[in-house]
Amino acid sequence: MALNSLDFDFLRRLVRDRSGIVLGEDKAYLLESRLAPVAREQGLASIDQLCQRLRSNAPANLLRDVIEAMTTNETLWFRDVHPFEVLGRRILPELMRARAAQKQLSIWCAASSTGQEPYSVAMTIREQLPQLSSWNLRFVATDLSTEVLDRARAGIYSQLEINRGLPPDKAQRWFRRVDANSWQISDELRKMVDYRQVNLLESWPFASERFDIVMMRNVLIYFDLETKRTIMGKVKRLLPPDGWFFLGGAETTMNIDDGFERVADERGGCYRLRSSATNRYPSGSYPAAVPAAPIRVT
Ligand SMILES: C[S@@+](CC[C@H](N)C(=O)[O-])C[C@H]1O[C@@H](n2cnc3c(N)ncnc32)[C@H](O)[C@@H]1O
Known part of the structure; x- marks a missing residue:
């Protein structure tokens, strides 16, 4: 399913416009290998045909796929370790x-x-x-997919997947075996997180x-500078003055948005608002967290 240059440009633009993901000139192989199964599922013989379908009023579910x-x-699990360590010890x-x-706390894990x-x-x-179990904890996790x-x-x-970063004592405590090759996390933890x-x-x-903590790790890396800047600007408006923002190990706010400062004595890729940063809420005046919407547990 080889990709001609017109289709390559069309697909790169489509992906960037809809998701922010920037695919470099050298990523034709990635488009081909990821989209070949999508074309096959649609009964299409080639990526060329997939592009024709996408250009002519494509159904929403095809675009989504x-x-x-x-x-x-x-x-x-516990990717990079330090963010989770600093959350538990300090933040x-x-x-x-x-x-x-108020006994209210809110966390948003974006691109989860x-x-x-x-x-x-x-x-x-x-x-x-453990004291947090009697608090109103709003914990939202989101993704595009x-x-x-x-x-x-x-x-x-x-x-x-379990073997990737999950300490054995936590596997023991929080998971139950479903079958020979799979494990399910406890209902207690599943019910804590509202996925959207x-x-x-x-x-x-x-x-x-407002969100007291925003984690947005290992996603901005796929976006261009302007998109990163726009998104960081929106994050600033969600954070109270004492809120925290987490990025992935290879990401930074430096030269993108100087409204954040890295907390230099912590290794977790965590940032706070500079006191001069634009912020909707002066200290102590931000609105209470909205009660959590019903949570779907499947
Ligand atoms: C590499 S994973 C990072 C997962 C996790 N945050 C971590 O650090 O381990 C990147 C995630 O970003 C999501 N993503 C990509 N573009 C997105 C967008 N425009 N909006 C929301 N999520 C997006 C992807 O679906 C993917 O699940």
Whole structure:
């Protein structure tokens, strides 16, 4: 299923416009290998035919399948270790002291893929901050891809996935065996996380909410500078003055948005707002977290 240069440009533009993902000149092989199965599922003989279908009033589900096929969903438990360590040791205890009167805390894990990241946060909370179970904790995890969200909601992982970063004591404590090759995370942790589809490029369904912690790790790396800047600007408006923003190990706010400063004494890729940063809410005046919507447990 070779790709001609017109189709290559068309597909690159489509993927960038719909997801923000920038595919370099050298990524023809990636488009071919990821889109060949989508074409086959549609009964189309070639990527050329897939492009024709996409150009002529493509059905929404075909567009969705093409965009989802181009996302990279690589993830693992407790990825990079430090972010979870600093959450448990410093950030959550500090926020709990600051929110002791309201007993409300909110976390958004954006681009959460198949759930390993939000569930790693959930394990950290239950193990290190058990007092939080009596709080109003709003914990939203989102991704562009409906396929990974379905997997995250189900919370079922293969042995291979379990082996990637999950310490044996946590596997023992939080998972039950489903069959010879798969494990399911406990209902207690699944119920903590409200999974929703959010495309970071589109409007976010959090109009009047704030999030004390926003994790957006290993996704901005796929976007161009302008898109990163726009998204960081929107994150700033969601954070209270003492909120926290997490990026992946290879990502930074430097030279993109100087409204954030890296917390230099922590190794977790965590950022806070500079006191001069644009912010909707002066200290102490931000709105209360909205009660969690019903959570779907499958
Ligand atoms: C490499 S994974 C990162 C998963 C996790 N945050 C981690 O660090 O392990 C990137 C995720 O970003 C999602 N993604 C890509 N473009 C997106 C967009 N425009 N909006 C929301 N999510 C997006 C992909 O579907 C994928 O699941």
